[in-house]
Amino acid sequence: MDDSVPQVDVPGLPAEFGADAILLDVREDDEWQRGHAPGAQHIPMGDVPARIHEIDVDKELYVICHAGGRSQRVAQYLLREGYEPRNVSGGMLAWTGAGRPVVTDDGGPGSV
Structure with missing residues (x-):
């Protein structure tokens, strides 16, 4: 099977x-x-x-991590499991670089 996962830039x-869409963050708890x-x-x-059963197979799926490496590996795994993931190029570094918001669990401003 082809393990090539489509890449998507933050914009x-x-x-x-x-x-309609899931942004799956695969970073560690502290991140x-x-x-x-x-x-x-x-x-x-x-x-x-x-925990794969927690991911809705019927929604658009985007996978993100800090810089894009871990999310790429998870996206390849999800592809083999029947999902249609897209990897977010550049990860959360690109997310913040594009001016997208970052929050904490309580809704306050967060950091990457």
Whole structure:
């Protein structure tokens, strides 16, 4: 099977996540707690196989990490499992570089 996952730049992402699209953040808990994209779903990379049932296969799926490496590996795994993921090029570094918001769990301003 071809493990090539489509890449998407931050400007090509939906404005919001939740109803029709998922932004799956696969960073570790401490990274998530410092700050994440509003509306993102968090499953650390190592937990994805055990928690794959939490990912809605019927929604557009974008996978993100800090810089794009971990999310690429998770996206390849999800592709093999029947999902149609897209990897966010540049990860959260590109997200913040594009001026997108970063929040904490309590809704306050976050950091990457």
